[in-house]
Amino acid sequence: xxxxxxxxxxxxxxxxxxxxxxxxxxxxxxxxxxxxxxxxxxxxxxxxxxxxxxxxxxxxxxxxxxxxx
Numbered sequence: 001x002x003x004x005x006x007x008x009x010x011x012x013x014x015x016x017x018x019x020x021x022x023x024x025x026x027x028x029x030x031x032x033x034x035x036x037x038x039x040x041x042x043x044x045x046x047x048x049x050x051x052x053x054x055x056x057x058x059x060x061x062x063x064x065x066x067x068x069x
Contacts, residue, residue, distance in 0.1 A: 003052055009044035021049050 005015035017038045024034045035046050 002056070004048055007042070007045045007048050010042055012042065012045050014040065014045050014048055018049060018052070 003015050003018040006012060007014050017040065021031075021034055021038060025031050031050060035049065040046055040049065
């Protein structure tokens with residue numbers, strides 16, 4: 001998954017926290033509590049982690065490999 005390294009709005013570093021966030025939420029923890037414990041307080045940064053979606057599976061069917069001539 002391609003997670004942004006920095007928040008698009010404020011530029012805060014968030015990419016290093018995504019794996020921990022995803023793992024803990026998958027284990028059943030409350031996402032708001034996990035974000036608080038990771039120190040992500042700004043709503044713009046919280047949005048970046050909560051709304052990230054793996055789109056590679058949706059893009060691959062449209063990928064066409066360049067052929068060399």
